Amino acid sequence: MTQYDSARDQFAQWGVDTDAALAQLAKIAISVHCWQGDDVRGFERRTGSSGGGIQATGDHPGRARTPDELRADLEFAFGQIPGQHRLNLHACYLDTDQTPERDELDLSHFTPWVDWARDQGLGLDFNPTFFAHAKADDNLTLSHPDAGIRDFWVEHGRRCRDIAAGMGAALGSSAANNIWVPDGYKDTPIDRMAARRRLEQSLDRMLADPLDPAHMRDAVESKLFGIGVEACTIGSHEFYMGYAIRKGLMLCLDMGHFHPTESVADKLSAVALSVDELLLHVSRPMRWDSDHVVTLNDDVLAVAQELVSAGLLGRTRIGLDFFDATISRTAAWVIGTRNMQKALLRALLLPMDQLRSAENGLDFTTRLIVTEEFHDLPFGAVWQEFCARHDVPNGQALLGGLDSYQRGVATSRNA
Ligand SMILES: C[C@H](O)[C@H](O)[C@@H](O)C(=O)CO
Ligand SMILES: [Mn+2]
Numbered sequence: 001m002t003q004y005d006s007a008r009d010q011f012a013q014w015g016v017d018t019d020a021a022l023a024q025l026a027k028i029a030i031s032v033h034c035w036q037g038d039d040v041r042g043f044e045r046r047t048g049s050s051g052g053g054i055q056a057t058g059d060h061p062g063r064a065r066t067p068d069e070l071r072a073d074l075e076f077a078f079g080q081i082p083g084q085h086r087l088n089l090h091a092c093y094l095d096t097d098q099t100p101e102r103d104e105l106d107l108s109h110f111t112p113w114v115d116w117a118r119d120q121g122l123g124l125d126f127n128p129t130f131f132a133h134a135k136a137d138d139n140l141t142l143s144h145p146d147a148g149i150r151d152f153w154v155e156h157g158r159r160c161r162d163i164a165a166g167m168g169a170a171l172g173s174s175a176a177n178n179i180w181v182p183d184g185y186k187d188t189p190i191d192r193m194a195a196r197r198r199l200e201q202s203l204d205r206m207l208a209d210p211l212d213p214a215h216m217r218d219a220v221e222s223k224l225f226g227i228g229v230e231a232c233t234i235g236s237h238e239f240y241m242g243y244a245i246r247k248g249l250m251l252c253l254d255m256g257h258f259h260p261t262e263s264v265a266d267k268l269s270a271v272a273l274s275v276d277e278l279l280l281h282v283s284r285p286m287r288w289d290s291d292h293v294v295t296l297n298d299d300v301l302a303v304a305q306e307l308v309s310a311g312l313l314g315r316t317r318i319g320l321d322f323f324d325a326t327i328s329r330t331a332a333w334v335i336g337t338r339n340m341q342k343a344l345l346r347a348l349l350l351p352m353d354q355l356r357s358a359e360n361g362l363d364f365t366t367r368l369i370v371t372e373e374f375h376d377l378p379f380g381a382v383w384q385e386f387c388a389r390h391d392v393p394n395g396q397a398l399l400g401g402l403d404s405y406q407r408g409v410a411t412s413r414n415a
Contacts, residue, residue, distance in 0.1 A: 003378070003381040003384070004018075004381050004382065004385040006378070006381065007377070007379075007382050007385075008382075010377055010378060011349060011377060011382070014351045014370075014377075015351055015354065016349055016350070016351050018349065018385075021345060021348035022386050024313075024348055025083070025344055025345050025348060025386060026082075026083050026389075028083070028313065028318065028341070028344055029083070029084060029086050029318075030081075030085050030086070030319070030320065030337050030340055031085070031086040031088040031123075031125045031176065031317060031318065031319035031320065032077070032081075032320060032333055032337055033320050033323075034087060034088060034090060034093050035090055035093075035323055036320075036322060036332050036333050036336075037073050037074065037329050037330070037333070038070060038329070039063060039323060039325045039329075040054055040090075040132075042090060042092030042093050042094075042129065043066070043095065044092050044094065044099075044132075045099060052131025052132065052136060052182030053182055053226030053228050053229060054131060054182075054323075055227065056291075056324070056325045057324075057326065058324060058325030058327070059325060059326075060325055060327055060328060060329065060410075061409075061410035061414045062328070062329070062409035062410040062414065063325070063329065063413065064413075065413065067093070067112060070093070071116055073329065073333075073409070076330055076405050077334050077337075078122070080334040080338075080402065081333075081337045081338055081341070081392065082341065082387050082389075082390035083341070084121055085122065085337070086122055086123040086173075087113075087122050087123075087125070088124075088125040088126075088127065088176075088178075088319050088320075089110070089113060089124055089125065089126055090127045090129050091105060091126070091128050091160050091163070092132060093113070094109040094110060095109070095110065095112040095113055096109040096110075102129065102152070102156040103152050103155035103156050103159065104159075105156070105159045105160065105163065106159060107166035107167070110163060110167065113167075114166075114167055114171065117171055118170070122171075123171055124168075124171060124173075125164075125175050125177075125178070125317070125319065126163060126164035126167060126175050126176070126216075127177070127178045128160035128179060129156075130142070130156070130157075130179075130180065130182060131182050135149050135152055136153075139182055139184055139185075139186075139228050139229055140183050140184075140234075141181045141182065142181050142183065142198070142203065142206070143181070143195045143196070143198040143199035143202065144183075145194075145198070150198065150202050153202065154202050154205050154206045157202075157207075158206055160177060161206070161207070161209070161218065162211075164216040165177075165211045165212065165215040168214070169212075169215045174215060174216060174217060175215065175217075176216070176217060176219055176250065176279050176317050176319070177216050177217065177218050177219065178219045178220075178252050179203070179206075179218060179219065179220050180220075180223070180235075181199070181234075181235055182226060182229065183195070183199060183229070183234040183235060184225070184226065184228075184231070184233040184234055185229060185231050186228050186230055186231060187230075187231050188231045188232070189231065192232055192234075195232075195234045196234055196239055199234050199235060207247065207249075217249075217250055218249050218250065219244075219249060219250035219251065219317075220240040220243060220244050220249055220250075220251065220252060221240070221254055221257070221281065222235055222237040222239065222252075222257060223257040223289070224237070224258055224259060224289075226289065237258070241271065241274075245274045245275060248276070250275065250277045250278060250279045250317070251275045251278055251279070252278075252279040252280070252319075253267060253268070253271070253278065253279070253280055253281070254281035254283060254289075255280075255283045255284070255300075255303070255321075256281075256283040256290065257281075257289060260285065260288075263299070264280075265302035265303045268303070268307065268310060268312055268316070269306060269310045269312070272310065272312055272315070276315060277315045277316070277317065278312065278316045278317070279316070279319060280303070280317070280318050280319060281319050282300060282303065282318065282320050282321065282336075283320070283321045283322050284297065284299070284300075284322060291322040291323050292322060292324060293322050293324050293327070293335055293336045294322060294335075294336035294337075294339045295339055296342050296343060300343045301343050301346060301347070303343070304346065304347040305347040307344070308344070308347040308350070308352065309350075309355075309356075320336055320340065328403075328406040330409075334402060341386075342379075345379065345383055345386065349374075349377070349382065350371075350374060351370060351374075354366075355370055355371070358370065
């Protein structure tokens with residue numbers, strides 16, 4: 001009897017079908033963010049640091065410096081992650097010999113990415129880049145008081161929507177086009193309303209053209225605060241929740257964009273009653289939006305459990321958002337993505353019917369006993385079976401492979 005056979009029997013005693021859970025997990029695509037691979041620098045050849053309050057700390061050797069290096073790293077990372085996933089690209093990761101301004105971008109500047117994604121069997125998601133640019137240096141873009149600056153960013157946003165739709169059409173898979181702007185004020189503003197009206201009007205103009213949801217859907221991402229915009233973020237949670245509901249957009253919830261005591265898991269069922277689709281940015285904030293690599297912590301487990309228990313897997317696009325430059329960047333992708341999958345697996349292996357029935361009968365004792373007893377069940381053996389079925393390594397073999405890849409890029413890219 002294998003370890004998996006034994007685990008399957010133990011879960012079956014609670015009425016849980018491990019094979020069904022593994023089949024369901026295999027269908028969940030995670031959108032892996034390109035920006036972990038190069039510390040959110042991108043390939044524009046015109047700007048240096050990220051700006052917009054986004055900061056990757058660390059200088060681990062071996063950072064991808066070109067689109068080809070980034071794709072090589074991604075191919076390696078995807079090879080260590082069970083299942084078929086997606087790549088989330090930012091507009092500043094264009095791959096072209098030209099030097100288009102942000103308001104001149106089109107799909108042709110991303111052709112190598114689309115071709116590569118098709119070869120790899122990956123779907124693509126997209127993001128306009130409203131930071132790391134001279135016209136974003138005031139920490140104001142779509143809500144800037146200067147109409148010319150607003151126009152520039154509206155045009156960037158329009159073009160990015162078309163690019164996302166082109167990617168979705170080319171790959172036969174709807175791309176999420178996620179809109180996050182850094183806009184805000186360091187110190188207390190006198191007229192928040194004017195700034196929010198300007199943001200709303202810019203978004204209205206940017207999103208005016210209806211695009212086929214089979215090719216792309218827009219999401220809007222709020223934030224509590226960022227470095228340099230401590231007093232007021234124009235695109236706050238309330239602003240975007242209202243806007244997404246009124247306009248029929250996806251709402252993006254980033255786990256680092258709320259007060260540390262707020263639970264994104266708790267928000268899922270609440271907002272899902274008012275928006276038809278959600279986008280998640282799974283992250284690990286440490287005291288602030290620090291974007292640490294996702295671990296299998298309580299917050300991530302709670303989010304996964306809510307997605308399963310509230311029946312939201314079918315209308316939630318799961319993306320990642322972290323960037324750590326103090327460790328191997330490829331390992332960071334692999335660790336964070338696998339942890340999201342492990343959290344989903346744990347949720348799929350819970351005896352939901354029994355727990356629901358205990359809760360509905362106000363039997364909170366049984367609910368607590370069952371969830372606590374489940375901590376002792378052999379989730380690890382089920383995860384190992386998942387990795388084996390998808391031909392990806394685990395444990396020592398995973399460590400050895402990540403280590404040798406990292407040594408290779410550290411040597412060749414720092415020579
Ligand atoms: C690079 C991303 O667009 C960015 O991280 C955004 O999603 C965010 O979370 C900003 O804090
Ligand atoms: Mn985010």
